[in-house]
Amino acid sequence: MTANLKKAELHCHLEGAVPPALTLSQARKYNVDTDAFLRDGTYVWHDFTSFLAAYDAVAALFRSEDDYALLTETYLDELAAAGAIYSELFVSPDHAETVGLGADRYMAGIGRGIEAARARTGIECRMVVVGLRHRGPERVEWAARYAASCGNPFVTGFNMAGEERVGAVADYARAFAIARDAGLSITVHAGELCGASSVRDALDILRPARIGHGVRAIEDAELVARLAGDGIVLEVCPGSNIALGVFADLTAPPLRRLHAAGVKVTLNSDDPPFFGTSLQREYETASRVMGFTDAELNEMTRTAIEAAFVDERTRADLLARL
Numbered sequence: 001m002t003a004n005l006k007k008a009e010l011h012c013h014l015e016g017a018v019p020p021a022l023t024l025s026q027a028r029k030y031n032v033d034t035d036a037f038l039r040d041g042t043y044v045w046h047d048f049t050s051f052l053a054a055y056d057a058v059a060a061l062f063r064s065e066d067d068y069a070l071l072t073e074t075y076l077d078e079l080a081a082a083g084a085i086y087s088e089l090f091v092s093p094d095h096a097e098t099v100g101l102g103a104d105r106y107m108a109g110i111g112r113g114i115e116a117a118r119a120r121t122g123i124e125c126r127m128v129v130v131g132l133r134h135r136g137p138e139r140v141e142w143a144a145r146y147a148a149s150c151g152n153p154f155v156t157g158f159n160m161a162g163e164e165r166v167g168a169v170a171d172y173a174r175a176f177a178i179a180r181d182a183g184l185s186i187t188v189h190a191g192e193l194c195g196a197s198s199v200r201d202a203l204d205i206l207r208p209a210r211i212g213h214g215v216r217a218i219e220d221a222e223l224v225a226r227l228a229g230d231g232i233v234l235e236v237c238p239g240s241n242i243a244l245g246v247f248a249d250l251t252a253p254p255l256r257r258l259h260a261a262g263v264k265v266t267l268n269s270d271d272p273p274f275f276g277t278s279l280q281r282e283y284e285t286a287s288r289v290m291g292f293t294d295a296e297l298n299e300m301t302r303t304a305i306e307a308a309f310v311d312e313r314t315r316a317d318l319l320a321r322l
């Protein structure tokens with residue numbers, strides 16, 4: 001039983017972590033009909049594109065600092081209850097601009113939620129600002145400049161998510177250079193909907209410390225050896241990969257093969273209520289279905305904290321709590 005294990009999560013989209021019950025209460029607050037994207041307590045989508053549309057519809061229900069403080073506290077309390085001592089949240093200032101809240105008040109609300117959850121449960125949390133790939137290079141550069149200049153102490157990293165099949169990685173090199181030059185740590189979604197070449201391009205052009213998913217690297221033995229040799233950490237999200245059809249069933253995700261090849265892997269929920277999962281469930285599945293021992297799961301948690309975008313003192317504190 002993995003409920004008693006300490007956990008850490010590096011890959012979860014804040015707007016992708018909204019429990020359906022909270023979506024319904026937000027919809028009542030703003031008088032929005034949710035039938036198009038939420039039915040019988042389940043989000044309605046059938047492929048990646050319609051998943052993103054449902055995700056955007058849910059995100060549009062969070063319009064104030066208080067809304068985001070509530071969402072952040074709700075998710076971090078759930079994580080802490082599952083034994084998590086550390087969480088990195090992917091936050092999207094584009095969504096804040098879309099609803100007219102503005103990025104600064106968005107980040108302030110999330111920061112309040114982080115502080116409230118930490119005061120109550122001790123969970124440590126940092127934010128990774130996300131640029132949305134399908135909004136194009138200029139918009140991702142806007143997100144990078146925002147992350148670089150916002151001065152929010154919880155912001156420690158930059159990422160790109162969204163529709164992986166749009167554009168080429170090289171189009172976004174300048175955005176990542178802006179973030180890196182400002183001292184932000186780098187991760188990027190790759191090797192999820194696109195194959196091994198998307199992981200190789202990400203490594204060659206963006207030089208990330210971590211890769212979001214990266215699991216399609218399994219298609220190329222030389223690339224797997226490179227990931228292992230370079231110590232690149234994969235933010236693996238098995239439940240997400242199944243829900244989105246990246247792999248057929250839970251016996252297929254290559255977590256065990258990547259781990260056996262010496263690749264540093266971590267467990268993550270990505271967008272838990274959208275994919276019928278949670279961090280607790282990911283640990284439990286890795287144990288019961290994939291056969292990982294508690295020692296191996298604890299090693300993945302350690303890997304996550306060693307790869308966390310935090311200052312060294314916080315990292316030492318977290319490792320001591322493991």
Ligand SMILES: Nc1ncnc2[nH]cnc12
Pocket residue numbers: 013016055161162163164189192240270271
């Ligand atoms: N799994 C995923 N891939 C790319 N962009 C996302 N945004 C939220 N979840 C995502």
Ligand SMILES: [Zn+2]
Pocket residue numbers: 011013161189212270
């Ligand atoms: Zn993701």
